[in-house]
Amino acid sequence: MDKPAMVYLLSDSVGETAEYVIKAVATQFRSPFEIKRFPYIKSIKDIEQAILMAKENSAIVAYTLVVPDLKEYIDQKSYEYGVEAVDLLEPLLNAFKKKTEEEPINEPMLMRKLDKKYFRKVEAIEFAVKYDDAKDAEGIMLADLVLIGVSRTSKTPLSMYLANKGYKVANIPLIPEVPVPEQLMNVSKKRCVGLIIRPDTLNEIRKERLKSLGITSDTAYVNLQRIFNELDYAEGIMKRIGCPIIDVSNKAVEETADYIMKVLNIERRI
Structure with a gap:
């Protein structure tokens, strides 16, 4: 049996919603996929460790971070290490920015705060x-x-x-x-x-x-x-x-x- 391809999911919250998105995409392919979550990403150090692991295991990196500096660091490190990295939020954020003519708040875990309420x-x-x-x-x-x-x-x-x-x-x-x-x-x-x-x-x-x-x-x-x-x-x-x-x-x-x-x-x- 083929070894499953790895997807590393980096999130500034739990990462549940992003995992559903990845699974929805993975079902469109016959090859097996395995998802590993890296929740509550807060620092450059967290990202560095995850990207290094992704390089070692030839994993795709999918991320749902909203803090611009952290997003930029993921893009930079994944490019340096030759890791495929996909920002799951950016296309939709850009669509919302265009429609509302507003800048996003860029505050992590807002959805979790709404859930708590x-x-x-x-x-x-x-x-x-x-x-x-x-x-x-x-x-x-x-x-x-x-x-x-x-x-x-x-x-x-x-x-x-x-x-x-x-x-x-x-x-x-x-x-x-x-x-x-x-x-x-x-x-x-x-x-x-x-x-x-x-x-x-x-x-x-x-x-x-x-x-x-x-x-x-x-x-x-x-x-x-x-x-x-x-x-x-x-x-x-x-x-x-x-x-x-x-x-x-x-x-x-x-x-x-x-x-x-x-x-x-x-x-x-x-």
Whole structure:
């Protein structure tokens, strides 16, 4: 069996995408190919070692570097050593430059940074679903932020909105007949926000909620005195924790989220 031809892949990141490109090309040939990755190329020394190995093994060099000095050094050394070197990004970079009339940033690992943001968002959304509405009190100590308030104070939509910004959020409903989780009384006031609302506004929201469910509004859930009692109870818990309290009456979720990040001095993640 013929010895496989070698392709040395030099990348300033992991090199996964470039490997797929090389494999796609290799499938068009009957001769066997073997790919060896050289990830996280950061210096001239890294390049020197790879080019020398490529010369010794008669390998093709394919690279996906974006730093101009390193690209120039690969071209120079591969020419000196008689090694075939192919820049996989240059043709497309030039096409983008021509189309956008912009110069590329030439910063390594930007794709990896984007991936991290994406996976952080996915993880945060999964967290918000898992720890929504006090499903599991353990989430209180794991969360970046804990939202507390009576029913229908936008805790869930606010949790999901903040999750899309990369924050792990747990939310806990405050109900007079239900003891608050022990973990809540130990949470840092810098990681907790209390949500309050005007009684009349809450009354209307709850009426609309019951109507959408086809339930009569003649229940304690919409009773004004009951609502006053719930809000008093909730505010008492919030004051014991010492957390910021935000009135969400007639506020959009986005507005409340921005206010929370400002009050708690939270940096944007995504």
